[in-house]
Every structure is written in structure tokens, then in C-alpha cells.
Amino acid sequence: MRGRKKDSGEKKNDLQGFRLTRRKFLKLTAIAGLSAGTFGIDKVSPEAFATSSFPSGSRGRWIPTSCLNCSSRCGISVKVEHGRVVQIKGNRLSLVSEGQICPRGHIGLQVLYDPERIFTPLKRSQPKKGKGIDPQWKPISWDQAIEEITRKLRSLRESHIPHHLLLFSGLNSRSHEDLILRFAEAYGTPNLVSGEGLDDEAERAGRWMGDGHFEPFVYDLDHTHYILSFGADLIESAPPVARWLRKWGKIRRERSIRAKVVDIQPRYSLTASKSDEWIPIHPGTDAALAMGIAHVILKEGLFEEEFIKRWTVGFEPYRELVLKEYRPESVSKITGIPAEVIYRVAREFGQTRPALAIGGKGALAWPGGSYTSYAIHCLNALVGSLDTPGGVLYQEFPEYRALPKIEGDEIGRKGLEQVPIDFRRTELFPVARVVTNQIPKSLREGKPYPIEMAIGFNSNFMMTAPGSGEWGEALKRIPFYVHISPFVSEMAQFADILLPATTYLEEWGYEHSSPGGGFVEVRIKQPVMKPMGESKSIGDILFLLAERIPGTVTNAFRRIGSSVEEFVRFRTSSFVGWEEFLKKGVWRGPGYEYRKYSRIFQTPSRKFEFLSGNLKMLQNGKKKMMGQAAPLMPCYTKVKWLGEERQYPLLLFPYQPLLTFENGSQNYPWAQEIFLPMQGVGWASPAEINPETAAQLNLKDRDRIWIESPFGKIQNSVKLSEGVPPNLVCIPLGQGHTSYGRWQKGIGCNPNEIIGVDFDRLSGQSTFFNTRIKLYKA
Amino acid sequence: MPKWGMVIDLDKCVGCQACVIACKEENNVPHGSPEEQRSRREIFWHKMIAVTRGKYPHFRVELLPMPCMQCDHPPCVTVCPAKATFRREDGIIMQSYRRCIGCKYCMVACPYGARSFNYKAQEGKPYHHQDEPPDRKSWEPWPFPTRTQGVVEKCTFCFHRIDQGLREGKKIGIEVVPACVEACPSQARTFGDLDDPQSPVTKLLASRASFRLREELSTHPKVIYLSR
Amino acid sequence: MEMNYSTINGTSRGYKILMVFLGAMVGVFITSFLVAYLKGQQVWGVSNIIPWGQLITFYIYFIGLSAGAIIISSLSYVFRKETYEPIGRLAVFMGILLMIGAMIFVMVDLGRPEKAWRLFMYFYLNNMSSLFAINSIFYTGYITLMLIYLWLIFEGKKQLAVVLGTIDVLWAIAVHMGTGAIFGLIGNREIFFSPIKPFEFLMAALTSGTSLIILIAVVTFKLTRRLIHEELIFSLSRLLRSIILILLVTVFVDKLTHLYFPNREATLYLLTGDYWWIFWIFQIGMGIGFPLFLLTWSKTKKSIRWVIIAALSVVLGVFGERAALVIPGTAHPQPFFPGKMEGPWGEPAIFPITFWESLLSLSIVSLVVLLFVIGLRYLEILPEGRAEGKS
Numbered sequence A: 001m002r003g004r005k006k007d008s009g010e011k012k013n014d015l016q017g018f019r020l021t022r023r024k025f026l027k028l029t030a031i032a033g034l035s036a037g038t039f040g041i042d043k044v045s046p047e048a049f050a051t052s053s054f055p056s057g058s059r060g061r062w063i064p065t066s067c068l069n070c071s072s073r074c075g076i077s078v079k080v081e082h083g084r085v086v087q088i089k090g091n092r093l094s095l096v097s098e099g100q101i102c103p104r105g106h107i108g109l110q111v112l113y114d115p116e117r118i119f120t121p122l123k124r125s126q127p128k129k130g131k132g133i134d135p136q137w138k139p140i141s142w143d144q145a146i147e148e149i150t151r152k153l154r155s156l157r158e159s160h161i162p163h164h165l166l167l168f169s170g171l172n173s174r175s176h177e178d179l180i181l182r183f184a185e186a187y188g189t190p191n192l193v194s195g196e197g198l199d200d201e202a203e204r205a206g207r208w209m210g211d212g213h214f215e216p217f218v219y220d221l222d223h224t225h226y227i228l229s230f231g232a233d234l235i236e237s238a239p240p241v242a243r244w245l246r247k248w249g250k251i252r253r254e255r256s257i258r259a260k261v262v263d264i265q266p267r268y269s270l271t272a273s274k275s276d277e278w279i280p281i282h283p284g285t286d287a288a289l290a291m292g293i294a295h296v297i298l299k300e301g302l303f304e305e306e307f308i309k310r311w312t313v314g315f316e317p318y319r320e321l322v323l324k325e326y327r328p329e330s331v332s333k334i335t336g337i338p339a340e341v342i343y344r345v346a347r348e349f350g351q352t353r354p355a356l357a358i359g360g361k362g363a364l365a366w367p368g369g370s371y372t373s374y375a376i377h378c379l380n381a382l383v384g385s386l387d388t389p390g391g392v393l394y395q396e397f398p399e400y401r402a403l404p405k406i407e408g409d410e411i412g413r414k415g416l417e418q419v420p421i422d423f424r425r426t427e428l429f430p431v432a433r434v435v436t437n438q439i440p441k442s443l444r445e446g447k448p449y450p451i452e453m454a455i456g457f458n459s460n461f462m463m464t465a466p467g468s469g470e471w472g473e474a475l476k477r478i479p480f481y482v483h484i485s486p487f488v489s490e491m492a493q494f495a496d497i498l499l500p501a502t503t504y505l506e507e508w509g510y511e512h513s514s515p516g517g518g519f520v521e522v523r524i525k526q527p528v529m530k531p532m533g534e535s536k537s538i539g540d541i542l543f544l545l546a547e548r549i550p551g552t553v554t555n556a557f558r559r560i561g562s563s564v565e566e567f568v569r570f571r572t573s574s575f576v577g578w579e580e581f582l583k584k585g586v587w588r589g590p591g592y593e594y595r596k597y598s599r600i601f602q603t604p605s606r607k608f609e610f611l612s613g614n615l616k617m618l619q620n621g622k623k624k625m626m627g628q629a630a631p632l633m634p635c636y637t638k639v640k641w642l643g644e645e646r647q648y649p650l651l652l653f654p655y656q657p658l659l660t661f662e663n664g665s666q667n668y669p670w671a672q673e674i675f676l677p678m679q680g681v682g683w684a685s686p687a688e689i690n691p692e693t694a695a696q697l698n699l700k701d702r703d704r705i706w707i708e709s710p711f712g713k714i715q716n717s718v719k720l721s722e723g724v725p726p727n728l729v730c731i732p733l734g735q736g737h738t739s740y741g742r743w744q745k746g747i748g749c750n751p752n753e754i755i756g757v758d759f760d761r762l763s764g765q766s767t768f769f770n771t772r773i774k775l776y777k778a
Numbered sequence B: 001m002p003k004w005g006m007v008i009d010l011d012k013c014v015g016c017q018a019c020v021i022a023c024k025e026e027n028n029v030p031h032g033s034p035e036e037q038r039s040r041r042e043i044f045w046h047k048m049i050a051v052t053r054g055k056y057p058h059f060r061v062e063l064l065p066m067p068c069m070q071c072d073h074p075p076c077v078t079v080c081p082a083k084a085t086f087r088r089e090d091g092i093i094m095q096s097y098r099r100c101i102g103c104k105y106c107m108v109a110c111p112y113g114a115r116s117f118n119y120k121a122q123e124g125k126p127y128h129h130q131d132e133p134p135d136r137k138s139w140e141p142w143p144f145p146t147r148t149q150g151v152v153e154k155c156t157f158c159f160h161r162i163d164q165g166l167r168e169g170k171k172i173g174i175e176v177v178p179a180c181v182e183a184c185p186s187q188a189r190t191f192g193d194l195d196d197p198q199s200p201v202t203k204l205l206a207s208r209a210s211f212r213l214r215e216e217l218s219t220h221p222k223v224i225y226l227s228r
Numbered sequence C: 001m002e003m004n005y006s007t008i009n010g011t012s013r014g015y016k017i018l019m020v021f022l023g024a025m026v027g028v029f030i031t032s033f034l035v036a037y038l039k040g041q042q043v044w045g046v047s048n049i050i051p052w053g054q055l056i057t058f059y060i061y062f063i064g065l066s067a068g069a070i071i072i073s074s075l076s077y078v079f080r081k082e083t084y085e086p087i088g089r090l091a092v093f094m095g096i097l098l099m100i101g102a103m104i105f106v107m108v109d110l111g112r113p114e115k116a117w118r119l120f121m122y123f124y125l126n127n128m129s130s131l132f133a134i135n136s137i138f139y140t141g142y143i144t145l146m147l148i149y150l151w152l153i154f155e156g157k158k159q160l161a162v163v164l165g166t167i168d169v170l171w172a173i174a175v176h177m178g179t180g181a182i183f184g185l186i187g188n189r190e191i192f193f194s195p196i197k198p199f200e201f202l203m204a205a206l207t208s209g210t211s212l213i214i215l216i217a218v219v220t221f222k223l224t225r226r227l228i229h230e231e232l233i234f235s236l237s238r239l240l241r242s243i244i245l246i247l248l249v250t251v252f253v254d255k256l257t258h259l260y261f262p263n264r265e266a267t268l269y270l271l272t273g274d275y276w277w278i279f280w281i282f283q284i285g286m287g288i289g290f291p292l293f294l295l296t297w298s299k300t301k302k303s304i305r306w307v308i309i310a311a312l313s314v315v316l317g318v319f320g321e322r323a324a325l326v327i328p329g330t331a332h333p334q335p336f337f338p339g340k341m342e343g344p345w346g347e348p349a350i351f352p353i354t355f356w357e358s359l360l361s362l363s364i365v366s367l368v369v370l371l372f373v374i375g376l377r378y379l380e381i382l383p384e385g386r387a388e389g390k391s
Ligand SMILES: Nc1nc2c(c(=O)[nH]1)N[C@H]1C(S)=C(S)[C@@H](COP(=O)(O)OP(=O)(O)OC[C@H]3O[C@@H](n4cnc5c(=O)[nH]c(N)nc54)[C@H](O)[C@@H]3O)O[C@H]1N2
Pocket: A001, A002, A068, A069, A111, A170, A171, A194, A195, A196, A198, A199, A200, A361, A458, A459, A460, A461, A463, A464, A465, A466, A485, A486, A487, A489, A501, A502, A503, A504, A505, A538, A654, A655, A656, A661, A662, A663, A664, A665, A733, A751, A752, A755, A768
């Protein structure tokens, strides 16, 4: 997920040298102190938490903890009555979302009490693996489970092939991410694969090209006056979700100046409906539009001269490129947006300060998406919206107490030196940190080496990765697969041993957001009730495993405590007292300081670069990871579609509605029954098509159809909608589960089954939108 | 006597439906199933409707969060033979499960589709609130929030929060608000006394263009929308 | 001339089979009631959009039949039209039974039938602006009056019967108009809302009541081998024709009012939507057009058989009329906000015909028939066969 694991100060296999280490950076910030430009984040007093707006006379207790239904990890307050969890609301003290949560936050109740949770370790007795094959689970004891798993783990190490262990990490708490990472390092495998390759890698890479931060963008929503959104569903999915929902109300009607929001995306989304203007764009052409807008800004001198002169390099070649190649008239032909509109929007953007350009996955999860992200980043730089009130911010991260160094042995060191099986940071994916969707291919081909064993921590790439069918084929080939999650997810169906994890309401941890609000905020995750059944938190399971892998692993874990609770206490003790943390649930650092230009740019020139020095270094570096022809400036490249236009005339367009639980589980009736507010329906994921298209294909509302791509076909029902352009087929994500749960199984379809596997080569980002399809009646 | 009302700012509303879910969470409102959606038997005290206009690319969707409108002239009360739905002095249109005979006349007469019938015995859930202890002063609505099969139910403006808040001397509308108002992440909802010139709702109403649903019926809803 | 009445002797094979069948239907009634009571109304077709279904349709239908029957009976006992004497007692008796049937229908439709008593706590626990509460006065009064009326007739207290009959007729009119008002006063439902709805109800009651009496008279007289006075039937049929004409005008005015002004969406839905057939085929075709034709055309109006067919058509047609009110009346989405509402809230609902609801309806109808047959067996309701035979 967003910043799923990288942000803890500890991570080693990060891109060294791409930026300052966070610790140094924080120190600098701290020294600079609370000088000019900090904004008041302390206006909510601790008392606010005590006066819950439900009268205090009622029974029950409110306990502060954190939500984990998506990667925003909001601070929440949970009400426990008679030992049962009955209500969830935002923790007033958390300022990332000003104490608000999104609707999914409340549904934590149904996550916790999901009737289909598993409560004991399970072992499969059906040797055959595959989609739809019943694993014939047999309950086993924890002791037996841990013993069987560690026996295998020990034997890999004994055979000097620790790198033949593959770890999958889905949506997990920061604390658990840190523990998983520590486990991988101590054990000696470089193959820790998170879902980030499915996530926002292109966005990060684009940012990195400009300012050297390989991080998602963070925006100062409080102060911005103009938002130009390229393919980000600001109030449906743009992270952090609850922050956006809250700030939307604020910027629209709680200030004297109402921010204007322009939503650029092909389909009429919820965000489009609530924005001031919706500009439909041809899919995959956002880079061209961004450059076209830059053209007007450059030509008409609307840019922030001061800033550009002092704090940027490469402006001249960039200006030349933009002026030469991206005239609004020609951009109009590419994007399908009238030139007048481009002129008008560009002028609005260029003349309103502060203004923000935002790129979402819709614009970036395309081949070449990094460059699109870069192009959008450059727009912000042009109008000086970097590290200013109302501009792009530089997220600050907490300084957790450092973990004792792992004293690795020879086996582990050798293992860590191996090429990771997803080929990150090779010529294939030069700046990638993780290439999630490369795994199936590597597993199938056994390259660069075979995988003997895998452990899945809460991941469900069988649902969420494009070409999800390939994951089934690949998982079958893992001789020993252990899955850890609270439910029997699609991926869990392939497990040899399945361990019952607790949900986030029953476990210890710490959380911080990235992206958040710029300032540092750490939130506690504490159990609001005893773990149900025999379930254990992922962290505690890691401690159990470590205990039985003598040597480096045992040592690495012994030194950080004996349970997650102790671990959390240890890590946070550097900045907050335990009792206070337990009571308030939130710790916040100093206010955010703007305009730290002299130290935020982590580029060779220490300035914002319109011509990327970071890329150039890759090109010229020792490893020669990038060809000489690769562009160093933002650019638009024509989309390479998967599938022939003649045979597959339509485009498949998945999106994430607000009530999608990060695609992991959807077994929640509260979310299901109101799943698609814009369509007024629930319990479904209909394919929305334009009535014109429907007429051509002779389809009516609710007809059953086949959706076929070069990679397969799925069945679905049709919903006519005027909000969809004639050549698109929009399908919400989150449905189409084939495993666990009477409230989700067999409902709707999962478009990932027929989406082709493709990447933004630079960042390893999976692409989601460039698959062609056709429709016909079922 | 105050007259409680709610103002929903459609410009701030993000269509997130936190209100819909928070209401279910607060009031033990049962969730539906695919079958119940098909047969239109889902229970919603608060619903969301989408109204569309136009053709691609000149298309528009308006999302309307709809609790019970708490009509000041409530047709449901007029038609209810059993006084099972009644108007409290503070203007809240209450529903008493004890008195309701399930004739469904109120559902026919409600212009806003705000009422739902219990077509079956509803399952208890581990996350349900237990019944609040009865308050002898306002005995009518108890037991609450438990209801049986065969009665009609609807939004009660979270009267239990208001009553308790008043008992504790809290400021209603500021310190104590209904669950849907509290849960609204964009803070598009405001609750307060429509008769009090100083209350947040009256101030808001004075500041912007507002409308109520189906005004031509003169039901005088106390849920008022601020236009976009 | 004094007319003599007798019971039927109930020895025939047909009678016994009928009794066994009807007895079995009592069992069916209890079962289907218990199923709905225990499992909830989910076993029926009703929904939050169409809260009233088959049972309420039958309920207003039966009330109509009852009121119609009573009004017809008045021809004999109040207006002293001798032609109608043979069916006088029959009409009153049917009036009572149909009303009881109607009450059963409305009681079992309640979500909590055991709380039905709450409907009858006049003024004390009731909200007297509710038409259900007002009607509960009408209904109890009505049944009481009818019982006394029938008793007076049996006792041969003719003077008193005139007085009571008069009150009873007026009361029946009130009962039925009150029932019409349940719908006609509901301002948010375009199809319901109409000042002449009570009057339309009354006219529909009269057509269906008259037709039912024609049918029942012919059927019972035939089955019990009594001769029936043709003039009686023709006279009833002329009456029927006039009321149908009035009904036609009423329906026309009602629909015209709703169609003329542009807020006609729901009415258009009624006329052309999913349930167009209930309106056009049942209400208009069978309830008005076809019988009017049969009763007007010289070739058919003089034939007992065609009159019977016309009566049957009216009886079914008026049932359709009731259904066309109750179901499409709520099925069409209410316009909460201008524009096209997406999803279920914007689509007309469909009322499914479900097994248990239909069974319950049929068994209640059977229950009424059972009471009727038992009544014939033990009460002197039908005129003596021979006496009739003389004319
Ligand atoms: N076609 C298409 N595909 C996409 C996308 C797209 O736009 N289009 N988006 C992509 C993106 S951006 C991402 S980030 C990925 C996300 O996809 P993944 O990275 O695969 O993440 P999830 O499957 O959401 O992982 C969540 C897992 O956690 C489990 N879980 C849920 N609640 C709890 C809990 O409380 N405790 C524990 N221990 N476990 C829990 C769930 O069972 C689930 O398996 O999907 C990608 N897939």
C-alpha cells in the first residue's frame, strides 16, 4: 500500500543515496525549529478527546487505537460495552484527518466480528492446489504449526539458500512491517515483496526525478486555492482517504476563499460530481495535458520566476521542449480536450496562488507513468507550489528508537546479496524498489532461482494484481506456502499451513501515515479486546517463529522484546511516554515548517530539476541501468495498448470506489449494500457503459455479458451510465471474490482476472488501464 | 421548547455515506442482503440517493443524503392509528416499537421513503448496542434500540443522544449531535435548534440558499439542504 | 304477499364435498397465517416500496362488496321494492360475512396482529386523525348495525328494519367512502390522491356488490334448486348498468384530473407501466367496458346468461380496480428530487405474487364461503323454493 513499509527509519534495501536518511532530515527540521511558516496544529486540545459527543453517562469505554482498513491508518476511538466492541469513531486528537474517519472505519466492527474468520491454525490435506479446489483444512495446534514451519525455515538456512524464502506483505501495520523486514534481513532473504509495486511506484519515481524524494506526494490541503487533479479520485480513494474527506469540506466552505477543484479523468466519478469542473480526457494522455498546460504557463509568463531562478535547474531545456512540442492545439488532438479549455484551465492554474496539481493512479499507472508524474510535479514547481502553504509538502517521519543492529552470519549475508526475484533495480526495472507483479513470471520460470518456501503476511495479490490468474499458476509451484491472515482469502486457498491472524482491533502496533499531513504523527494500535479464538497478531507470530530459528534470527528478535507490545513500547519510547500514548492514542511532532528549500531537494544539484540529474546518474552510473536514449525530462509517450483495436474495440477501466476495502476482503454487509452510491446499487460491480455503446451492442440495463480481453473473459452485468465515455467500460474493484465469505463470494466480478500484466518499466509500477476488451451478451 | 433540525450542506458533502453506516452502527439498524435489496426490503434510517441529469459529456449527478426529514407537519403521524409514531414537543418524530401494530399506513403516507418495515426477526449481532435502561420520563420509545419483527422503524434524530445530553447539561448541536452528524467526515451536517436565532443551524440557514425536499407538500421538513 | 324463507338441508353430495374442501381451507388458513406470523412478512410480496399487497387489496375489495350488498338489500327493506325481496336476506347476510372477511384480511396484514386491539381503543389510545382509527369506528358500528338489522329482519320487525336499514345504508356509504379516503387523502401519492376517490370507491362498491349478488343469487338458487325470478335479475342488471356508467364517469374524471396537468408521471405509469394490464384489462375492460357493452347491447342484455357473464366480469374487474390502486399506486417511485433517480429508488417496484400470500388470501376467501354455506344451512336466508316456483 501507500508507503507500506519503507518509511520506518530502518529500512535497508531502500534506494541508497536517493535521499537523506530520514533521521538526519528530521534533526535538521528540529534545529530549524518553529520558525516562520509553521501552522497551528495544536488547536485541538486533549480535552476534546474526553468530551466525546456521545454523552458520557452511557456505559462503555472508549479506547484509542488505529484503523487498518486501508493504508491511511487513521487514529480511531473504539467503544467497548460489556466486553463487546460496539462503535468506532475518529480519534479527535489525530490531526491528519482532524479526528474524522471514512465510512470504512466504522465497518471495522464487521471486520472484527466477521463470521467467517478462522480461529485455529489449519493444515491442508488436499495435496492438489488450484483455484476452486477445496484445500480440506484440518485444524492443528499452534505448536505443531510453528514446528512444521520452522523446520522448513531452518532447513533452508542449513542448506545455505535462505534467499529461496519469499515473503509477501499485504496491508500491515507499520510496526508489523518493521518486524517483517527485520525477519527477512535476519533470516537472509532479499525477497520481501509488498504490494507497493501495484500501488504508487510511478508517482514516487516521478517525484524522485524532480526533487529526489522517492515518496508519494503530500499536499497542504488547508491552504490551497486551486486543485487540478489528474486521475486522482480525491474523495473516493486518494490517500489518505479520511484526510481528503475532511479537508474537502474545509476548503469548500469553511474558509473565506473557496478552493476550486477541477477533476480530469475519463469517467464521471464521485469526485467529478462534487468538483467544480469535470474535464473528460482520453485515457493515458495526462502527460500531454500537463505539458500543454505548462506550455500556456510558460508562454504567458505565469510561472513563479523568483522560485524558478533560485531553486530549480534545467528550466531552459524544459521550456524549450514544452514550447516546441506541446502546443495546446496539438495537445488537444491527443487528449480530446478542446484547446480553449486547456488555455482557460492553464490560466486559472497559473494565476491562482497557491495552486496544486495532483496526479493519481488513474493518470500514473500506465506505461511511462513515472514521466507523467514528473510532468505533473513540474507544474507544481512552475507555480512555486513546493513546500509552501497550499503546495506540495515533504512528509516528516517519526524518529522511532533505533533497533539494535542485526548481527548477520555468513549465510544470511550471502542470501541478501542475491538478485531479488522481482529484478528490482536491474536493467529491467531501473528505479524500482519492488515489482510485485513480476513474481508470477519469476516463479513460473524459476528465475533467477527457484523458491522453496513462501510466507504471506496478509497479502491477497490473487485479487489485486492484474493477471490475477497467473498468481494461481505461480502459487501452485511453491512447494511450501504459509499464509497468515484473519480470513481464508483467495491466496490463502493455496496455503499448506494457514495461520489465524488477529484483526487490527485485537493487536498492538504503531502507525504513521505517508502520505499524511506533512507533520509527524504517530498513532498507537492497542487491542480493544482479547484476540478472538486462538488468533495471534502477525507480529507475535514472527516472535514465535524467530524463537525457533536459532542463530541470527533468534538473536535479532530477542533483543527487541518478547512480544509486539514490548516492541511498540521500546520503539516509541524515544518520543512519548507509554501511559500518555495509551491514553491519547496519538503523538504529534512539532508543526510543519515551510520553504526549507536549502535542504529538501535531494538531487545532484540540491535544487528542483526540470532535467533529472537522478536519472542521468542512473544512465551514466557503473551499472548502466538505463539506455542513453531514455528521456531525462517529462514527456508524453503514446500508450501501448494490450490487445488489437480491431478485435477489442473497448477499454477496460477499473476504479476503486470508496467502500472498497483496498480490494482485500469485502465480506462486510454495511459496505456491500451501499457499495456504489453513484449508481444507487449494492452487492454488485456492474460494468458501466455509455447508452450509445449499449445500443450498438444491443445491450440493456442489467443484461449479463461476457467481457473478453486477450487474457481471458469474465461474466458481469451491465449498467448504463451517461457518465462513461463511449469507448470505455468501467468496473469497480473489490468484488468478484471466489473465496471466503457469504457476503462477498460470487458477487460481481474481478476485472484483474482479464487485465494484462504490464509495467511502467522505470518504477516497476503495474499498469491497470491499458487493456483492450470487447463485450457481448452472455 | 427547542425545535431540532438538521442542515446538510451539499457543497461540503462528499457522498461518502459515512452517515448511512454510522446510523446503522448507532441504532442497531439491521443490514440487508442481496436478496433483500432485490426485493426492496432493506432497512435504512438514512439513505443516499443519486439523481442524474444530462448526457455524456454534459452530465451531472447529485447525491442526496436522506435521513427522515422529521417533518414539522408529518403525514406519518397524521395517519398512524396507534400513536406509534408521534411528534415530541421538541419536534422529533418518534417511533415506538411497543405501540406499532405494523399496519404500514405511515409508509404509504411518508413522502420521503424514510420508513422501513421489519419483514423478519432481525439477527442480533455481537456489535449491537444493548437496550438502554428505560427512562420513565419518556417511556414511549422503549425498549430501544431493540425492535421486533413486524414493526415499522425510522430515524429518530438520535433522540437518545439528545435526551441524555440535556440531562447532562450539554450543549446540543455543539457537544452532542446525532451519530450521522458526528460521523460526517467533511462536516457537511449541522444539528441544532431551529427556533434559536443563535444556533449553528439558524446561522447557516441565514447565510446561504437552502431548500427542502418536496416543499410543495408543505410537510415542512426539519432537514434542510444548503444548495451547491 | 308474505315470503317464506328456509334453510338448505345440506344432505347432498356436492354440499358435503364443498364442506370438506372448505374445512380443509381453514387448516390452510391457519397454516399460512402462522407461517407469515412466525417467519415474518418476508414470505409475502410486500416491500418497503409497496407496503400493501394482496391482503389489503382483498380488504378494500371485500369492504366494497359488503357495502354494495347492504345498499342493494335496502332496495328490499328500506325502499320496499318487492321484486328484490327474495334476495333481501341474502344480501344482508353477505354484507356481514364480507365485512368479517375484510376484517380478517386487514388484521392478518398487520405486522403485529396480536396488537390489533390497539386499533379499537377509540379516542383513548388512538390517534383519531388516522383514517384507520376513524374507520375502526365505522367498521365496528357497521358490523353491529348489520347484525341487528339481520336480526330484525328475521324477527319480522319490519318498521324497525326500515329505520335500521336506512341507518345501515348510510353507514355503509360512510364505511366505504371512509375506506376510499384511506387512499384518497394521501397527498404524496399521485395515484391515490383524489377528492373523488371515496365516491369512486362507493360506485365501485355498488357495481361489484350488485354483481356479486346477481352471481350468488343465481348460483345458490341454482345449486339449491330454487327458481329465480328473471325480472329480479334484469332489474338488478339495469341498476348495475347505471352504476357502471357513473363509475366510468368517476374514473374518467379522476384520471383526467391527474393527466391534464403535467405532474402526471405516476398516472402515466399506471396507464402504461408494468401494471398497465391491471388497469386496462381488469379495471377498464372487465370492470367497465365489457359489462357495459353486454348490458347495453339489445342482444345480450335480455339474456340471463350474458347478464351473469357481465356480473362475473364486473366482480373480477373491480378486484382489478382495487389492485390497480394498491399496487401501482405505491410502486411508482416518489419524486424526492427532480431528475432521474439512479438505482432501486428510481425504478418502479414490482410486486411478486408469492405462494404464502396467495394461499392466505384464498383461504380467507374460502373462510367467508364456509361461513356463508354454514349460514345457509342453519339460517333461513333463502326463499322457499316452492313459494318462488309459483311465479
Ligand atoms: N485492476 C486494478 N488492480 C489494482 C488496482 C487498480 O487500480 N486496478 N490498484 C492496485 C493498488 S493501488 C493496490 S495498493 C493493490 C492493493 O492490493 P494488495 O496489496 O493485495 O492489498 P489487499 O489485498 O488489500 O491486502 C489486505 C489483506 O489484509 C487482510 N486484512 C483485512 N483486514 C485485516 C486486519 O484487520 N488484520 C489483518 N491481519 N489482516 C487484514 C485482507 O484479508 C487482505 O488479504 O491493488 C492493486 N490492484
